Each structure stands twice: as structure tokens, then as C-alpha cells.
Amino acid sequence: MSNVSFIGGGSFGTALAILLAEKGNTVSIYNRNKEVVDDININRRNDKYIRNLEISSNIVAFNNLEKAIENAEYVVLAVPSHTIRSICRSLKDKISENTIIISIAKGIEEHTDKRLSTVIKEELSNPIVILSGPSHAEEVVLKLPTTLVVTSECMECASEVQSLFMTSYFRVYTNEDLVGVEVGGAVKNIIALAAGILDGLGYGDNTKAALMTRGMKEISRIGLALGGKEETFYGLTGMGDLIVTCTSKHSRNRKAGLLIGSGMPVDEAIKEIGMVVEGVKACRAFYELKEKMKVSMPITDILYKVLFEKKEPKLGIQELMNREKKSEIF
Structure with a gap:
């Protein structure tokens, strides 16, 4: 089992955190909002973003970024596209160079027109995997059948992330077309x-x-x-x-x-x-x-x-x- 850290405690990030925790992984969530952190840690819920959750006990939320990413083997960027660069800068020199960065954001950087994998690559030297596809958090937490795709310049890393997320209700494909995805x-x-x-x-x-x-x-x-x-x-x-x-x-x-x-x-x-x-x-x-x-x-x-x-x-x-x-x- 793996140590997975989520940066951002929104609806989709939380849904994926629950999925990974239920597979036996140790999961942490970083969020700036203390109310969200307390709701997760004390009530085992995240009512600000998605109601009627039962959050696994092996998920711990933090207000402190460094504590949240300690010993992380995977870091999931579950934040809006316009914050990707600043978040990556805050991760620099705080994680192992072998830690795989997984981005679930969808967009391009305004004014530079750069894809998010490019933005991440400019700030960090870690392997980068993009996870994308038709998926709403509200249905993932209900374990309704869902399919996504992973892509990367390192397809071995993409395959690793594919295995990390695969369940009986969450199917992940690989695709080598990073630009297209x-x-x-x-x-x-x-x-x-x-x-x-x-x-x-x-x-x-x-x-x-x-x-x-x-x-x-x-x-x-x-x-x-x-x-x-x-x-x-x-x-x-x-x-x-x-x-x-x-x-x-x-x-x-x-x-x-x-x-x-x-x-x-x-x-x-x-x-x-x-x-x-x-x-x-x-x-x-x-x-x-x-x-x-x-x-x-x-x-x-x-x-x-x-x-x-x-x-x-x-x-x-x-x-x-x-x-x-x-x-x-x-």
C-alpha cells in the first residue's frame, strides 16, 4: 500500500481520497480552510464540498502543507487550474524527486497558453501523470461505474497510477497522447x-x-x-x-x-x-x-x-x- 497526499480538499479530490483509502492506502489531504480540515478529522465528513460522505479513518486532513506531504509517494493536485503553478512552487524541495505528481485539474494556464503538465514540469522535476475523463465526485462516492484515462511522458508512471486507482467500479485506461488528453x-x-x-x-x-x-x-x-x-x-x-x-x-x-x-x-x-x-x-x-x-x-x-x-x-x-x-x- 502507498502514502498518497492530496493538495486540495474539494469534491473530486475527496472522492478519490476515499477510493484510495478504501483500497488500504494511507491518505492525507491538505486544505487551507480549517473548517474543512476539522470536518474531515472530527466528523469524518466534508459538507462544504460534498454532503453525506463517510470518510475513512485512514484519511487525515492538515492545514500544514509540509505535514500533509510527509513521506508522500504520490501527490495529487486536486486544485483549480489557475493555482497549479503556485502550488507546485510551494512543493519544490519538500518532496522526493521520485514522488509522482498526479494532476486532476482541467484547463490551460491563462496568458501563457501552457498545458498544465508543462506548467508543473517548469516548477518540479518529478514524474507527472494526468488523470482525466468523465467523472463527477457525487457518483464516484456512490461507487457508480466510472471510467477515466491516464497519460504521461512516462507511460510506466501512468501505468503505475492506473493500478493505484483501479477498482471494480473505477476503471482507468492509459493513453500516450498527453496533448490530446x-x-x-x-x-x-x-x-x-x-x-x-x-x-x-x-x-x-x-x-x-x-x-x-x-x-x-x-x-x-x-x-x-x-x-x-x-x-x-x-x-x-x-x-x-x-x-x-x-x-x-x-x-x-x-x-x-x-x-x-x-x-x-x-x-x-x-x-x-x-x-x-x-x-x-x-x-x-x-x-x-x-x-x-x-x-x-x-x-x-x-x-x-x-x-x-x-x-x-x-x-x-x-x-x-x-x-x-x-x-x-x-
């Missing part, structure tokens, strides 16, 4: 946010099917331009993650979009969700990136205008529908 997991949040807006506006199945299908095209288009493989985008980290985030009641990106589509200002919608809405940050980052690379991403264009230029969502949809005619395959 990361891009797919990031861009789908943009489309999920747009899907929520459609729901808030009262549109139906036809509209959402169109959005998801053309959104899939945008994922593969930017992914291929960045060096990913097309088959990856039609796998778990692309199509799978797109389906679950566009349709699920658990998706915070869809929930935020639903509020925006219902008329709530963007800032208020994000505040109402109470957790980071990665689709907002991803939309800005990929809008800037596709402008530099001259990649066509019309859904991302319109969502950017809605989020940051106060464009009315219905007018945005009309703009999409009234574009010049073209082939589907483009």
Missing part, C-alpha cells in the same frame, strides 16, 4: 458552459445536440492544431467528458451557464456556484490561443462575447445560425 479535458468545459446557457434559455434537445456535435469539432480542431491525435478527442477525455459535463445535473460549468442563460450576470452566476467554474477561464484562454493560431472556433467566439463583452446569448445564437453556409466536415 489535456486539451480535450480543458475545451469541453467551454462547451458545457454554453450547453447550460442553452438550458437557461429554454432551448431543447435539437439545439443541445447541435452544440455538442459542433463543440466536438472545435475540441478536435484546436487539439489537432496543438499536436494531439484525433482519436483521443473521440475517447474519454473528449467525447466522454463532453457528454457528462453538457448533460449532468452535477456539472458546475453547466450550472453556471444555466444561471447566465436565465438572465443572471456572469459574475453573480460564478459567485452563486461557489466553486471555480473552469469553463470561464478556459474560454478566455482558448479564445486568446485560437486567435494567435488562427483556428476556427465559432462557439468559443460567441461564448467569449457573452462572458466578457456582455453580448445577449440569444443574439449570439442567431449569429452562429446565420453564418455563411459551409460543409459539415470542415
